[in-house]
Amino acid sequence: MSILVFGKTGQVARELARHAGVTCLDRAAADLSKPGTCAAAIRAARPQAVINAAAYTAVDRAEEEEALASAINGTAPGEMAQECAALGIPFVSLSTDYVFSGIGETPWSPEDATGPLGAYGRSKLVGEQAIVAAGGAYAILRTSWVVSAHGNNFVKTMLRLGAERDHLTIVADQIGGPTPARAIAAACLDMVQQLAADPGKAGIYHFAGTPDVSWAGFAREIFAQAGLTCAVEDIPSSAYPTPARRPLNSRLDCSSLQTVFGISRPGWKTGLRDILNDLGETG
Template structure:
């Protein structure tokens, strides 16, 4: 049995589709109580643990950094230490927001980190605690998560695209959408391989291919859904938010394929599957 923290989020919903998964919702394990999360692991005695839960309200985190730090930092750290004591692998998901978004080269796992916002700092704190726990672990940094579940860019564009004739979308933030279904499959594969070879422990990147902008991603959504909404490119500076976002979210995923045999997912194919699941494919 693989124990998953999270039940209603995009990643957790995709993990529930797999066999041998036990998901813990907030009423069973609240990440604002790291000790309770560690206790849940000790009681369940699983074969591996995947942390699919997080504080993800990026802008709100600017005002709630202490809470974000507990949920994204202290809780994964407590989970990782509990797993290390039981000698089982721990997999957790992090973010491209640990980088400052400078330049245009894809970020490698070993590149220097420098978060621009509170959310990024909280996720980085979690990475550091997990690395220091002493057990078999994998930290999977990803970006622009999308699925047929929860709140995400695809569902927002489908709604707004039907309501408006024209949308202004940021065009100078470059990265790639990553289907939650592919992240779930990667987490499971990594947990299984870590159980056999703890030497694969480390930080890895998973993002869709090819690179794109939010504006071009919106155009792809509208084209596949048959929505006649025009997209106007704007710079991020024209759409200010409480939390600064990195302009360069490209992630180098080479090591994930080299070590675990997991290739970059094709996000256009993933988008088609999401729209089909939502009944929105033209």
């Protein structure tokens, strides 16, 4: 199957690029902030499936650039979905737990009411709504806390800081599932294949690593696996203010993805070992 991927330098796109039949488009080839670009790229490539792994992900900066974030995360995915529906090919687009309010402790299910706390979450929700409206053989895959050996992410930040310092304060009241980008890429590829065979599987799904953990707990496991002796002190989110509010509850109920597609939650501790091996950072 020939698969066109929007995105080239992001964590998931880098993992998708490792697979045969995948063509990744960078911003120079497809600028998602410009209307019409995505549809034209799909028509030119004539793929058998499309995956959207591109996004505006600067959560704090989005508070000042919401129009740009909405163009990239909202309008562009909707345009992709419309073109894929018109061509009768499957479309998978990545979304985020930030579409939810983060209240409570119960894992969010795909059917739960949304309520984003900031501009980034609102922009992703606009994209979701546009994709659903376009119809066709689509799947929206909400995920959380993406990590890999590529780009900027929590694992790489902790490895750097943990090697420089003997003590760090880390937020402990935000709970979620760290999700290896490699596992997300594998899930997307599996989903487009299944959607091509059965468009009735279209819908919104959740995918996150297991078990759920706090950022502080995640940091401790990173240091343990990397052989770093940096101590972690738990702090509340209120002690680390940011321009954009982060959801406290990022737990995702991924049961429907298992039921419909047969895709299980990945174990993030194993994924972390793979990332550290890729980086040559095992302790």
